[in-house]
Amino acid sequence: MSETRSPDSKRRSERSRRAILDAALELVGELGYPRLTIEAIAGRAGVGKQTIYRWWPSKAAVLLDAFIALGEEAAAGEHEIPNTGDLEADLKFVLRATVDELNSPEYELPARALAAEGVINAELGAEFVAKLLEPQLQLYVKRLLAAQDAGQVAEHIDPRVALELIVAPLAHRWLLRTLPLTHEYADTVVEYALRGLSPR
Amino acid sequence: MSETRSPDSKRRSERSRRAILDAALELVGELGYPRLTIEAIAGRAGVGKQTIYRWWPSKAAVLLDAFIALGEEAAAGEHEIPNTGDLEADLKFVLRATVDELNSPEYELPARALAAEGVINAELGAEFVAKLLEPQLQLYVKRLLAAQDAGQVAEHIDPRVALELIVAPLAHRWLLRTLPLTHEYADTVVEYALRGLSPR
Amino acid sequence: MSETRSPDSKRRSERSRRAILDAALELVGELGYPRLTIEAIAGRAGVGKQTIYRWWPSKAAVLLDAFIALGEEAAAGEHEIPNTGDLEADLKFVLRATVDELNSPEYELPARALAAEGVINAELGAEFVAKLLEPQLQLYVKRLLAAQDAGQVAEHIDPRVALELIVAPLAHRWLLRTLPLTHEYADTVVEYALRGLSPR
């Protein structure tokens, strides 16, 4: 039950924390993930290396926190999937926005860096999924349950699986760059998937 | 038209090439990708470092070639997707095998390493897709076209997109470890997707 | 006035400095100068290579410092040339000792290494001369001036040149190994030279 050398988070300098997170995001954009180094982050942030090592176990963890902070700013009003009653239109709307975000240059480098690290590093991957991905996916679950209530999705369908039919193809194209990721593709995926989910 | 200092491949030592590829696969299994080093590969293979740098630009490229070589051995009889006339059964059969392969420990580490590297490194990713992934996906295209001919898949469906509804969810679970990747999940994905693809 | 990225010598580890110097002397004795490597010095000293590169520009510079440190220990009572009133005897005494030192195996290898490096590398040569050689030579100047005062050396003789007539032949035989370097040779050189320096 010995308390092994854990830093006192009450005394933590918020100024340093922000500077580190900002520096990490800037640098990953400039250099890419593999050439990003803790020393460079410390230098850019005007911080001692130890201040980073005290609070994060790896550069991936720093980047994850930086990304989460980025998300929290953006999501002041945590977006829901709209419910106009037209499931197909609502999904197309959200997925087109997702396509645009994935294709936007400022998200691309840090997002790829984290995704790739999560593929290899199970622990970081779990945190990535828990903190960033799964909350997003739950929005789809919620919307699909509403559709099920409205009789637009067959009863025996498991929404957690259903959403993957819709979301995974986009992720696949983005991660592996097999073919271009376009609005048209998003629409087509929604159409094909929804045919399978609707009653009858 | 600049002749970029390229070594003479006629004089290349086949013995060294094999030793390097074998060592790379062994070591990525033992150490994982991030702790895999060129020096260790050279040491294990009984080869000078320069011999690696002469023929490959990075450890990821070595691993890709190692994986391709592995694939070529396995694929003496290049697997097709069976066609028993029952599309659903055929797909479930193949995807269950894929699930088993993805869950097998000897494929996992090198495959994740390559996938992750491909996510970050566009050039290597393109090669990964072209040499390993796309040939596999084309087998699905072929089987779906046959199904279309047999009237089991609606005419307006684009097989290249359709296959992604089936394959991407499995890839998604494997890459991001959101939820367990099981035979049951594969079956469910096939069922949901096929409902959307079949005529009417 | 450019501040060239220089480390902070106040924080320098004295323990590492000594270990490096000691290791360098040991190794040059065991391996000879051309087979002496920075890596081996670092290894023997239990020190990172960077710690050597941080403070010295080359292995020759390390060896020079090691040699200087050696000299400082030996020269607790900084040797003077004795003055018994008999210049010839005093010189013979000192030169015989020099011959013995030059012929002793523990001084030979590092001393040759430094001398040779100084022959090629003007900068290091200048430091070698300034820190090790010239102080020695000034002892001869001092003794010759005393002899001049005592009327044993002609007034018009320049002591700085005169000493070279005595010292250079020994250095020549030692450096180039033309003929053996013996006590008898030292005596003969003193005799020939002193005939030229005495009045009349």
Added chain:
Amino acid sequence: MSETRSPDSKRRSERSRRAILDAALELVGELGYPRLTIEAIAGRAGVGKQTIYRWWPSKAAVLLDAFIALGEEAAAGEHEIPNTGDLEADLKFVLRATVDELNSPEYELPARALAAEGVINAELGAEFVAKLLEPQLQLYVKRLLAAQDAGQVAEHIDPRVALELIVAPLAHRWLLRTLPLTHEYADTVVEYALRGLSPR
């Protein structure tokens, strides 16, 4: 009595030999000795590395041969020390010429390289002395013997030692760069030394 793999010098390519020697001299002038490499010599000479390794044991040996070849060209009429009857004038004449040669930039780098290597490498040093230095020194012995016959040098003087009093100080200044090597210095050394050698 086994004949171990010695190349047949009758079949040796004279063209290659010259190209190698020329390239070595050029490169040592451009790069200095430590940065001179066998590979660079081979490249510049348009020759395979093996052709160098077949005929020479080290880069020092190549350079020595190159220097000897250089000497042989210059010394078509192998210079003698003049004998005008005035020993002092004759020595000053020759030594002033030596000073000029030692100070000339084209001889300096290769000559220092060889001298330095000879200081460290006993075997090469011996060859350097035997082939280049000692023949020169013997010219002094010859001239001093003639002076002894003419009664200008005392009978008990050993010419082989005497010459070193004259030559070694110049060599010393050149090798170690203690002080400038000038005509005046050469003259002074001759004067001081000759006072000691003359009868009385």
Added chain:
DNA sequence: AGCTAATCGAGACGGTACGTCACGTCTTTAG
């Protein structure tokens, strides 16, 4: 004059060391 064996240019190979970079830890120093 043709054969044949050695030398030749070329350069891949297994190695060693280079000098640099970044790691994660530890120490010193200035605010």
Added chain:
DNA sequence: CTAAAGACGTGACGTACCGTCTCGATTAGCT
């Protein structure tokens, strides 16, 4: 008394050369 600054031991990087070893393609010297 807390951090920044940065020196430290460690270890991998990618490069440069080492000296050895095949490769054809010329040469020569001998038959």
